[in-house]
Amino acid sequence: MSMSAYRSRIAGTGSFLPENLITNKYLETLVDTNDEWIQERTGIKWRHKVKEGQYTSDLAYEASIQALQEAQIKASDLDMILFATVSPDQVMPNTACVLQSKLKAGDCMALDISAACSGFVYALAIADQFIKTGPMKNILVVGAEVLTPYVNYKDRDTCILFGDGAGAAVVTRAQDDQDSIIYSHHLHADGEISDLFVLPAGGSKVPFSQKVLDEEMQYVKMKGREIFKHAVRTMSKCCKEALEYNGFTPDQVDWVIPHQANVRIIKAVAYHFGISMEKVVVEIEEMGNTSAATVIIALDKAIKDGRIKRGQNILLTAFGAGITSGSLLMKY
Ligand SMILES: CC(C)(COP(=O)(O)OP(=O)(O)OC[C@H]1O[C@@H](n2cnc3c(N)ncnc32)[C@H](O)[C@@H]1OP(=O)(O)O)[C@@H](O)C(=O)NCCC(=O)NCCS
Structure with a gap:
């Protein structure tokens, strides 16, 4: 491989x-x-x-x-x-x-x-x-x-x-006696739907001014329902792509760690991907969506509390503004 x-x-x-x-x-x-x-x-x-x-x-x-x-x-x-x-x-x-x-x-x-x-x-x-x-x-x-x-x-x-x-x-x-490996990563982006989730001000397009504050352009603007649909579709697709590329079946995956944006998105991804929620790391309850931090926080917590062990196959998948998305399959 x-x-x-x-x-x-x-x-x-x-x-x-x-x-x-x-x-x-x-x-x-x-x-x-x-x-x-x-x-x-x-x-x-x-x-x-x-x-x-x-x-x-x-x-x-x-x-x-x-x-x-x-x-x-x-x-x-x-x-x-x-x-x-x-x-x-x-x-x-x-x-x-x-x-x-x-x-x-x-x-x-x-x-x-x-x-x-x-x-x-x-x-x-x-x-x-x-x-x-x-x-x-x-x-x-x-x-x-x-x-x-x-x-x-x-x-x-x-x-x-x-x-x-x-x-x-x-x-x-990795040393020769360590069998950890990152099998694959597949990263994607779709700028055509970038308007789903935007932080309008602070860049060269809308530099800071009184107008920004008056119109509250310093805050994120989100089309929640649309994002929800794309998130489910895209992360499910990314998970399948990772397995197909590596010739894996879902039962060869020990843990899936999806981006933690909404537990209903996570459940829908597990359903479409065909994996039990018992194999999905969910840490959203006590932290909400911390964007780029969710996947690594969830990974760290699952390692620290003993759920994830060396030698297991871990599938990471994420979705975010951009719209960006991707997967990474590894043996931890
Ligand atoms: C934002 C989100 C939680 C809204 O949940 P939802 O189930 O889609 O809710 P809807 O927008 O369909 O709204 C359903 C109803 O709840 C209401 N509602 C919305 N937010 C509410 C809130 N915070 N509290 C109470 N009611 C709320 C709506 O007004 C609507 O009422 P209506 O039926 O009378 O019109 C959900 O769409 C979501 O998580 N989207 C993805 C967001 C995301 O992941 N963003 C980051 C991307 S990395």
């Missing part, structure tokens, strides 16, 4: 959710909604929110320290930092460089990946390529977001969904 010189392996993972909670009960005080509706329609009980002065790079730092410790790799041994986010500390410099400095990683390549909720899967695929083809041995792959500043807490369609959080994985070149 693989003609590459090297194989890559997730050597360590970490995740971090800030302390403050945004509960459904609290959202009831802000918009016309209720706890029962939110839990039934999304599967979310609460989301996390940064405290004053806590930024995307800070959440990523906490997750990265754990991942590095678990991998027994020093930050100074990193060849590259890939930082998947749509909520960077600042537009410039990239947050990968900020994290590089906080970790005291020293010279390495440092790059942000902007693929919204598919960001971690995109970044992990890029890391795999750099390891497979030989130039790099140790790569830190981060998915981290502080989305709460971009959420309009007067908009009940979006404010119930999003939260802050971070996850990180250290990806290393």
Whole structure:
């Protein structure tokens, strides 16, 4: 299957959710909604929110320290930092460089990946390529977001969904006696339907001005129902593509980790893909949608609590603004 010189392996993972909670009960005080509706329609009980002065790079730092410790790799041994986010500390410099400095990683390549909720899967695929083809041995792959500043807490369609959080994985070149492998990644994008999920202001198209604030263009705008349909269709297709490419059947997959946007999306993907929910990692209840961070946080939690074990086949799939999507199949 693989003609590459090297194989890559997730050597360590970490995740971090800030302390403050945004509960459904609290959202009831802000918009016309209720706890029962939110839990039934999304599967979310609460989301996390940064405290004053806590930024995307800070959440990523906490997750990265754990991942590095678990991998027994020093930050100074990193060849590259890939930082998947749509909520960077600042537009410039990239947050990968900020994290590089906080970790005291020293010279390495440092790059942000902007693929919204598919960001971690995109970044992990890029890391795999750099390891497979030989130039790099140790790569830190981060998915981290502080989305709460971009959420309009007067908009009940979006404010119930999003939260802050971070996850990180250290990806290393596998040794001969380690049988971990990233079998495949298939990444997609469809810019024709980019209007489904947009953050209008802050770029060169709509720079910040009083008009932005007056028209609330600093907040995400979402066509929820449309996204729901595309998410189900696209992630199911991505899962099937991964299995077909590798000649796997669904029962050879031990765990599926989909992007955590809505538990009903996850259930529908499992149904269309033909896999029992018992093999799907669901962590949305206590964190909401943390965009690029959901897949790596869910992976880390399932590793830490013993659900995921070495040697198991893990299928990651994600879907996000862009519209971006993809899958990655690996033996952990
Ligand atoms: C946003 C989302 C939760 C809405 O759930 P839904 O089941 O599609 O709900 P609908 O939009 O069909 O609305 C159903 C009803 O609930 C109401 N409703 C919407 N939001 C509500 C809320 N927060 N609380 C209570 N009622 C709400 C609607 O007004 C509608 O009422 P009506 O039937 O009287 O018109 C869902 O579409 C979703 O999760 N979409 C995907 C979003 C996403 O993943 N975005 C990120 C992509 S990475």
